[in-house]
Amino acid sequence: METLKKFALFCVFCLGALVTVYQSWGVMLMAFPSVIWLHKPLGVIHTNxxxxxxxxxxxxxxxxxxxTxxxxxxxxxxxxxxxxQNIPTNYSSRSKRTPRRINPSTGLLMKNRHFDIAGNAYGWKSD
Known part of the structure; x- marks a missing residue:
C-alpha cells in the first residue's frame, strides 16, 4: 500500500510537471507531493x-x-x-479539584472519609 501511495504521488508530480508547460497552476500539482515527501524536514524547520x-x-x-x-x-x-493522535485542541492547565467534604455535625473539613480536621469521628455506626 505504501508503494502504491508513493507511485500515486509521483504520478501527480509528473502530471504537474507536464501541465506547467502550458498552464501556471501545474506547480500547484507539483507542490502537494513535494510537501508530503518533505514533511519531516519541514517539521524540523517549523520548530523555530x-x-x-x-x-x-x-x-x-x-x-x-x-x-500557496x-x-x-x-x-x-x-x-x-x-x-x-486525538490531541485536544484546548490545552487547559487547570486540574479538577476534589470536592470539599464538610462534617455536618462540627462544620469542619474532613481529612478523609471518617474524621474531620479536629479528629472527630463521623459516619461510624455505633455497635
Missing part, C-alpha cells in the same frame, strides 16, 4: 517560527502558486496528524 516564516516568505517570493499550495498542504497534513 522565525525560520519557518523566512522559508515560506522565500518560497512565496519565488513562486506564489507553489507557496505547499502551505495549505502542510497545514492539512498537520491537522490530520493532530486528528489521528
Amino acid at each position: 517560527k522565525y525560520i519557518a516564516l523566512l522559508l515560506w516568505l522565500v518560497i512565496l517570493y519565488l513562486n506564489c502558486l507553489f507557496a 499550495a505547499a502551505a495549505l498542504t502542510y497545514f492539512f497534513i498537520h491537522v490530520w496528524h493532530l486528528h489521528q
Whole structure:
C-alpha cells in the first residue's frame, strides 16, 4: 500500500510537471507531493517560527502558486496528524479539584472519609 501511495504521488508530480508547460497552476500539482515527501524536514524547520516564516516568505517570493499550495498542504497534513493522535485542541492547565467534604455535625473539613480536621469521628455506626 505504501508503494502504491508513493507511485500515486509521483504520478501527480509528473502530471504537474507536464501541465506547467502550458498552464501556471501545474506547480500547484507539483507542490502537494513535494510537501508530503518533505514533511519531516519541514517539521524540523517549523520548530523555530522565525525560520519557518523566512522559508515560506522565500518560497512565496519565488513562486506564489507553489507557496500557496505547499502551505495549505502542510497545514492539512498537520491537522490530520493532530486528528489521528486525538490531541485536544484546548490545552487547559487547570486540574479538577476534589470536592470539599464538610462534617455536618462540627462544620469542619474532613481529612478523609471518617474524621474531620479536629479528629472527630463521623459516619461510624455505633455497635
